[in-house]
Amino acid sequence: MHTVVVLALPDVIAFDLATAVEIFSRVTLPDGRPAYRVVVAGTEPTVEAGPLQITTRDDLAALARADTIIVPGRNVAAASLPDGLAEVLKAATRDGTRIASICVGAFVLARAGLLDGLHATTHWLATGLLAQQHPQVVVEPDVLYTDNGHILTSAGAAAGLDLCLHMIRRDYGTAVAAHASRLAVAPLHRTGGQAQFIVRNPPTLRTASLEDVLIWIEENAHHPLALTDIAAAAHTSVRTLTRHFKQETGQAPMEWVAGVRIRQAQELLETTDHGVDRIARQTGFTSPSNFRAQFRRTVGVTPSEYRATFSTPLASVVLARTTSDAMN
Structure with a gap:
């Protein structure tokens, strides 16, 4: 069975984490068997998640057993990584594990050096910061998600669901993914990208002469x-x-x-x-x-x-x- 490990970092965004847990946990194959085994692994036994606390059953060792690792965002997008996390993620990629970020989880992948030279996206409010802090990453501000093969990223919030459904379709085909989308009451593919959600304020003037x-x-x-x-x-x-x-x-x-x-x-x-x-x-x-x-x-x-x-x-x-x- 395909094992999905969802990473619960300190200050994790609960919505991002729950999106991955819920969508993959409920996927079934045509014969009724579950398609995924879902594990939540934390860097600490209990992590803060905004107004919540999340207690995890597994630690980072679970990442070595994953077929897919999901990295949700954190409330402070550009926060430093817990000790040892970058090395664990790099080792997972060398072993062929698929790694996907949701929302500002892209900052975790970028800090670990996993996005260098790749196309990536994140929440539209943070795309500028991602590009500024990690110029070696090709930031795509308008898309809902990017797929570089074994490294994937999604835009904000609901785009994480789009990305999860995309990975299910890759793993098991359109029929299984379509059933998952109906359970989630979400379209299998949304028209357009993140551009439609961006608030298009005028650029800031450098002087007042205009x-x-x-x-x-x-x-x-x-x-x-x-x-x-x-x-x-x-x-x-x-x-x-x-x-x-x-x-x-x-x-x-x-x-x-x-x-x-x-x-x-x-x-x-x-x-x-x-x-x-x-x-x-x-x-x-x-x-x-x-x-x-x-x-x-x-x-x-x-x-x-x-x-x-x-x-x-x-x-x-x-x-x-x-x-x-x-x-x-």
């Missing part, structure tokens, strides 16, 4: 805008405007405008029942097709898929009534 023109863009992004329009609003030349934007925001002026329009479109999708074509016009895109293409490229899903995930209950009710009236 503040007035950025406010002007926020108020006028719904109009057809050209570089010359923005330069005129800033009372400067196109060349100077472009240089200042690059220096202070790291973006070109029209790239900034596109970001403003996408954020405004997200708000309308979340809070109104306006059709996608109407939102495209309201937010200044040249055409609905251009809006759909840019939205999907930036957010990772279509406008309609984004609305289905993030619309407010009131907007959903209004939208449902509007659709129903149109069909009658």
Whole structure:
């Protein structure tokens, strides 16, 4: 039987740990046999887990018997590793053990040197920190999980479930994984990646010299805008405007405008029942097709898929009534 060892480190995130325990413990094969043996191993007999304490039956020696090791995140993502853990994880990889992290558990793998040169992800709030602290890791901020063969990582929270289902599908095929997904009341594969969940705040300005023109863009992004329009609003030349934007925001002026329009479109999708074509016009895109293409490229899903995930209950009710009236 395939043995999954879930690692309970000090200050472990209980949700991450429970996700792995629950999903793998309940997987059954077509003949009814359990597909996995699940073990929770700790560096200490009892570990803190936020408001909880978790008592473990096994220590790090259990990792040597694992076919798969799951590393949940910790509340302090970049905390130092317990003594000896890096060596144990490295030994496991040399023996061919599959190791997967959930959420900010990627920091544990990175500190152990297991992600060097590999693609990895983590919770979107921590991708910048992971890239900064571990430049040798190829950080993928927009995906739900990465699979490098024997080293896998997931984004935040529910993406850990996506990764577990992906590993079940790898181990036992789609039918077994689909049954596991139904038990978890979760889709076997979610559309889009982590990009749709990222709060797209404007980049921090390095100085305040562009503040007035950025406010002007926020108020006028719904109009057809050209570089010359923005330069005129800033009372400067196109060349100077472009240089200042690059220096202070790291973006070109029209790239900034596109970001403003996408954020405004997200708000309308979340809070109104306006059709996608109407939102495209309201937010200044040249055409609905251009809006759909840019939205999907930036957010990772279509406008309609984004609305289905993030619309407010009131907007959903209004939208449902509007659709129903149109069909009658």
